[in-house]
Amino acid sequence: MSGDVSRETDAAEAGQDSLREAPPAPEVARGVFPLERLALAERYAAWLADAGVVRGLIGPREVPRLWDRHVLNCAVLERLLPDGASVADVGSGAGLPGIVLAIARPDLRLTLIEPLLRRTVFLEEVSADLGLTNVEVVRGRADALHGVRSFDVVTSRAVAPLERLLRWSMPLVAADGAMVALKGSAADAEVDPAGPVLARLGCAPPEIVRFGEDVLAEPTAAVRVAWADPSRVSLRPARAATATASGGGRKRRRNRGR
Template identity: 70%
Template sequence: MTGPTEPAPPTPEAARGVFGSARLPLAEQYAALLAHEGVVRGLIGPREAPRLWDRHLLNCAVLAEVIPANASVCDIGSGAGLPGLVLAIARPDLRVTLVEPLLRRTAFLDEAVEQLGLDNVTVTRGRAEDVSERHCFDVVTSRAVAPLERLLRWSMPLVSPHGALVAMKGSSVAAEVVESGTTLRKLGCAEPEILVLGEDSLIHSTHALRVAWADPSRVGLRPPRPPRPSQRRRR
């Protein structure tokens, strides 16, 4: 990956509070990579470059507020690394797996991880269904990947018994929760929690959804099969 030939977007004051002084240089380096290589490779649109901080980096970084210490995190459909790579930068205690099916995106992610020196990140090329670590991650996250019903079916099989889906969603997330009621019940999910993050510190706050398991003791267990007709008790 070549270095950026265009100036990176200026760092807003809010970034210092979100990333902290120790991690801010890495966040600035990543912003510069997105502003140049991200645009050149078609990972983000040219119009997004000037607003990378407000609409992308900071919005993703505040998700770290609701992720436990030393957690394992799986970011499905990671794209250019949003939010997974941002979380790895903001929180070096996290162990982050970036899952992305497209080669040109995983190539960018591999190069970005190496250039930023992030030893807490693993890049996996594939879909959520291809990830072999079933029910192993403390947090499964994503950003603008799919409607909630599909996202639940892809994400929850990766969530550990005491973990949770923590996904970035739009402002219509409440309506999505209502529409996904049947899927939530079928999967054995607890009542979803809608989160609004960064209201006091960001220009654009982040809407997120947290979904845990209703009964952690049953996670990973196959539901019992109904008896065959011949086995049913005759009246």
């Protein structure tokens, strides 16, 4: 482990009980998170405003708009997810949207896939501090899990252009599942260039979904992609690379707390 990561971990262990304050949760957050989970969302926002900034996972200028631009922007994705679904968050970074979904929907089983050590350390610390037993952190690239794991939903946010994201994510999507990539204003523009990859992988035509109009000043946009013929889907051959799972195998399924 590098000296930088050691210092980050020492700082986390020394004083995370007193995190810097994030902006207060807006009133609309009560309509997105179950009331009994809102305090967890507020503590996660405090993690982002504190260690997230210190470790370079969130820009300092993002702190005043943490709720609208980041937390709520991700939280509304839960409306598209079936009960009890297994969800992979590719390139989870600071836990957007993975940690947010784990807070909003305790019935979901989240696997946060992230190759960088300093980010997986952050994800593990946050998950442990918030008691998110429905979270598993995997340090590695998404393609290391091809042929090994599959999920009902594979999501991501601001990770890569759609054509590259499809190659990483679709081999992880179960036969009846879907990739749901948060894309913002770039959603429409990325679909046409990804056409050859969509055809080669055997995907159905992508769907642009916009949601959260009742919560956000600017609705969240996502590209949803399913398989054209689910009967032909099977686990892809595994790559030589492997991923190391960490975080205590937090995959317990819970009842939805609404």
